[in-house]
Amino acid sequence: MNAPLRRVGVVAMVLFGLLFANLNFVQWHKANDYRTSQYNGRVQVAEYDRQRGVIQVSGKPGAQSITTDDSLKFLRQYPYKAEFAHVIGYKPVNGEATGIEYIENEFLAGTSDQLFADRLRDLWSNEKTPGGNVVTTLSLRAQQTAYKELLNNANDAKVGSVVALDPTTGAVLTMVSTPSYDPNLLVSHDTKAANSAYDRLAADPSQPLLNRAVKETYAPGSIFKVIDSAAALERGYTMNTSIPAGSSYTAPGTTHAIKNAAPSICPEAQVTLIEALTESCNTGFAQLGVALGPQALADTADSFGFGDDSLRVGQLGKDNGMLVAPSQVGKLTTDSGGPDQPIIAQTAIGQADVRVTPMQAALMAATVANGGVQMRPYLVQQLLGPDLTPYDIASPRQLRTACTQGVAQSLQAMMVSVVENGTGKKAQIDGYVVGGKTGTAQNAENAKDHGWFIGFAMKDGKPLVAVAVLLANAGSGGSGEAARIGGQVMKAVIADRGGK
Secondary structure (H helix, E strand, O other): OOHHHHHHHHHHHHHHHHHHHHHHHHHHHOHHHHHHOOOOHHHHHHHOOOOOOOEEEOOEEEEEEEEOOOOOOEEEEOOOHHHHHHHHOOOOOOOOOOHHHHHOHHHHHOOOHHHHHHHHHHHHHOOOOOOOEEEEOOOHHHHHHHHHHHHOOOOOOOEEEEEEEOOOOOEEEEEEEEOOOOHHHHOOOOHHHHHHHHHHHHHOOOOOOOOHHHHOOEOOHHHHHHHHHHHHHHOOOOOOOEEEOOOEEEOOOOOOEEEOOOOOOOOOOEEEHHHHHHHOOHHHHHHHHHHHOHHHHHHHHHHOOOOOOOOEEOOOOOOOOEEOOOOEOOOOEOOOOOEOHHHHHHHHOOOOOOEEOHHHHHHHHHHHHOOOEEEOOEOEEEEEOOOOOEEEEOOOOEEEEOOOHHHHHHHHHHHHHHHHHOOOHHHOOOOOEEEEEEEEEOOOOOOOOEEEEEEEEEEOOEEEEEEEEEEEOOOOOHHHHHHHHHHHHHHHHHHHOOOO
16 A cells, blocks of 8 residues: 555544544533533423422412423413512523522422432323422511512612521521512523523613522621620620720721711710610720620621531522522731731721621521521421422521520620610510611712611510511611511511411
8 A cells, every 4th residue: 555545544544533532422421411401402392391390488389380382381480470589599491590499400390319209100101290399488478578678668778688587497488689580581481582581680780680688798787796795795794794985986006986876875985785785886896896806706706607608598408509608707907917906896886898698697686596506597398299298308407506595695685675775676576575786887988878687586485587687778767677677577477477
C-alpha cells in the first residue's frame, strides 16, 4: 500500500474512533441529561401523562392539577395565587420548580422511590397512578391575614415579609413576601406566554420573584436589643440591673453621638435592663454593647443562629429545602484585633453591618418563647400517597440551645413589658400573654427607615406562635404598624387552632 492510501486509512480509522467515542459519550454519559432536559418534548408529554399530586394548606388545595384537552394532559393550578406564591412555588413546563413544588418534586410527580409500588402496579394495569400529596404546616387563615395586612399596611410600604412559627415544634405557619406574583401565569402550557410572563417579573425592579422571608437580609434596628439583653443576662446581669443611659452617648474614638428616638426616652443617667428594652433605649444598649465587648455579642448572636449558612426549610431530614441566607453581625474588632467600640455601639442598636432575614428574626422570638430551645423550622408536615396512605410524618427536631431557661424566662418578661408598657402595644391580644420587640432600622441614605416587630403569644405558660414582621422603607411609625400586623397574624393562628 502506498503512502497516500495509508494516510487516508489512518485518518478514516481516527474518525471512526472519534465517532465511536462520541457515541458512547452520548449514550452513557449524557443520556440522562438529554432524557430529562426541559427541552425534550417527549419527556414533557410523559411527565404530564401522570397527574401531579396536591399540596394541601389547612386541608385545602394550595396547588393541584386539572385535566386538559391538549397534548399535556394536566394543567397546574394555584387557587390562592399571589398569597402563597413564594412558599408553595410553581412547576413550569420548562424550567425548574420553586418552593414546595421543588422541595417535594419527586413525590408530587410520582417518581419518588417511596411510590415505586404504585408505578409497578401501573405496568400491569396500564394506568397512570397520580403523584403523592404534600400536607404543609401552613395556616391558611394566618397566611391570608399576613398577605392582606402587608398589602394594605398603613404606611404604604411596598416591600415586606411575615414569618410565623410554632415555637415548640418549628412548624412554619406563615411565610409571606411582598410584592408577590400570580404563579398561574408561569405554568401555562403556552410556553411562549409563560416565558414572557417570567421575563417581565424577572425584569421588575421591585423583584416580585424574590422570597424575602429567607433570601434577603436587612438591618434589624432595635429588635437586635433582644440579643444584647440575652448576652447581658448570660453574663450575670438581671432584669433589674442598672445600666448607663442618658439622652446622648458618644463612643470612644468617634464624634458621632447616638441619641434616642425621642427626648422622653431614658434621659436618666441609669435605667434597669427591663426599662431599657421597654423604652427601646438606644443610649443604654449602645453603652451595654461596649461594656459587654465584641465576643459576647458575637457569641450570643451565633447561639441564636446568626452565621448559620446551612439552614434549609423544607421537610425535616432532607437537604433540598429552601436555603436561608445567613444573618450576620459583622466585624466588631479593629484591624489590630481590639474592640471597635464605635461599631460595637452601632451594632448593639441594630445598625452598622448587622443583618437578619425575617426567618432568623422569627426564630429569635420563637427561641425566647420556647425557653431558649430553638427548633428546626420546617414546611412539610406529612406526605400522603395517591390513596392517602401516610408516608413521612414530621418529627420536630431541636436545632440548638440558644440560652438557658432562666435567661429565656427573663427575656420573656422583658418582651412582655414591651407590649404591655412600651413600644409594642399594638400587638396586644385580649386573653393572651404577648411579648415582643419593635425595631426601626436606618436604611440607605435618603431612604425611609425599615419597620420591624418580633413577638410571641402564650396561654397558660405555653407558647402558641412566634412572628416576625418586616416593613421595608416604611418610614415614621413603621415599627408600630409592624407590631399591629404581628398581632393580627398571631390572632389568626390562634383562631385557626380553635382559640378566640
